[in-house]
Amino acid sequence: MRNLRITLIVIISAATLIAAGYAVIYLASHSTLAGPTKPTAPVSTETGQPASENRPTVQNPTDNPFLSGIETNRIESTALKSFEIVVRLFLAVLLSGILAFRPRKNVPLFGRNLYVAQTQILLAVVAAALMLIVGDNTARAFAIFAAVSLVRFRTNIRDPKEITVLLISLALGLATGVGRWELGAILCVFALVLLWVLEFNEPEKVFRSMELTIKTRNTETTQDRLRKIFGRFKLASEIRQIDPPEDENSIGCIVYYLNLPLSLSTDYLSDRIFDVDADNVDGIEWEQKKGSSYVYQ
Numbered sequence: 001m002r003n004l005r006i007t008l009i010v011i012i013s014a015a016t017l018i019a020a021g022y023a024v025i026y027l028a029s030h031s032t033l034a035g036p037t038k039p040t041a042p043v044s045t046e047t048g049q050p051a052s053e054n055r056p057t058v059q060n061p062t063d064n065p066f067l068s069g070i071e072t073n074r075i076e077s078t079a080l081k082s083f084e085i086v087v088r089l090f091l092a093v094l095l096s097g098i099l100a101f102r103p104r105k106n107v108p109l110f111g112r113n114l115y116v117a118q119t120q121i122l123l124a125v126v127a128a129a130l131m132l133i134v135g136d137n138t139a140r141a142f143a144i145f146a147a148v149s150l151v152r153f154r155t156n157i158r159d160p161k162e163i164t165v166l167l168i169s170l171a172l173g174l175a176t177g178v179g180r181w182e183l184g185a186i187l188c189v190f191a192l193v194l195l196w197v198l199e200f201n202e203p204e205k206v207f208r209s210m211e212l213t214i215k216t217r218n219t220e221t222t223q224d225r226l227r228k229i230f231g232r233f234k235l236a237s238e239i240r241q242i243d244p245p246e247d248e249n250s251i252g253c254i255v256y257y258l259n260l261p262l263s264l265s266t267d268y269l270s271d272r273i274f275d276v277d278a279d280n281v282d283g284i285e286w287e288q289k290k291g292s293s294y295v296y297q
Contacts, residue, residue: 085186088128093194096124110200110205114205115155118198122164125194129171133180165195207259208288210266211240214273215283219244219252225276226256233264251282257289 100117130148134140147170168191174182215223219242230237241255260266268284274281 076123082182082186085132085183086190087123088132089187089190092124092128093121095186096121114202119160121198122161122191122194125187125191126164126167126171129175129183132183133171133174133178140174140178141243147174165191183239202262207261210258210260211287211289212256212258213285213287214256214281215251216252216254216277216280217245217282218256218280219250222277222280223254226254226273229269229272229276230258233269235259235264259288 100120130144134144148167168187172184174190175181175187214222214226223239223242229235235258237256237258239254240257241253243253246254260269270284270286273284
């Protein structure tokens with residue numbers, strides 16, 4: 001819980017600093033673009049009005065309510081455009097990350113699925129990128145809707161994050177197709193960095209729900225040693241069944257339900273169990289289970 005609070009404080013502080021930097025650069029660029037006061041326009045002899053007022057007003061064809069601050073001024077620097085794109089994508093990551101990794105009560109056997117949390121963050125990035133591409137262009141909106149409908153989450157892919165990567169690839173193609181090459185390049189680099197961060201510690205966070213059955217001659221001794229092993233590897237476990245041996249020559253049974261991380265193999269854990277209780281353990285059986293915890297994992 002303490003680590004979660006520290007993480008939230010760091011995220012909020014980073015968002016505040018980035019927002020402050022964005023505001024400073026944005027205001028500085030617009031104050032520079034304003035320049036000195038323009039001289040008074042000459043007065044027309046026919047109408048008595050300034051000559052500039054007689055000229056028809058030309059609407060900026062790049063006006064875009066979705067991209068205000070990026071394309072509202074033609075002479076705005078490319079560096080500022082790129083910075084604003086990065087800020088928008090980062091804010092999408094920040095806001096979706098707060099929801100995906102929101103604090104909640106610790107339920108060891110019902111952990112949050114890391115794949116689902118990663119997919120939620122990537123979907124926010126895809127949505128932000130698509131809105132940057134669409135802007136207020138209705139034709140682009142319908143074209144993107146038709147293209148995205150080709151990729152469905154019902155596709156038989158084990159990791160839903162990979163389907164989101166397909167959507168990112170689609171956004172890259174759309175960005176380059178409409179001439180927004182700078183958006184495509186930034187989105188590609190941003191997605192690479194984000195995927196590296198999300199997948200950096202993935203094997204230790206993703207787990208398998210397993211049912212462990214151990215046949216032993218002494219259930220009490222084996223159970224005590226199993227608890228020590230589970231504590232050493234920090235495994236969330238729950239005992240489901242205990243059948244003590246009826247006599248000295250019979251064999252009892254212990255059934256545990258536990259979450260096994262991908263970085264820890266069943267072979268390695270079985271060897272450790274045999275090592276600590278070789279005199280009593282007669283057999284070990286693993287079976288992967290799919291229960292209600294698979295809603296998230």
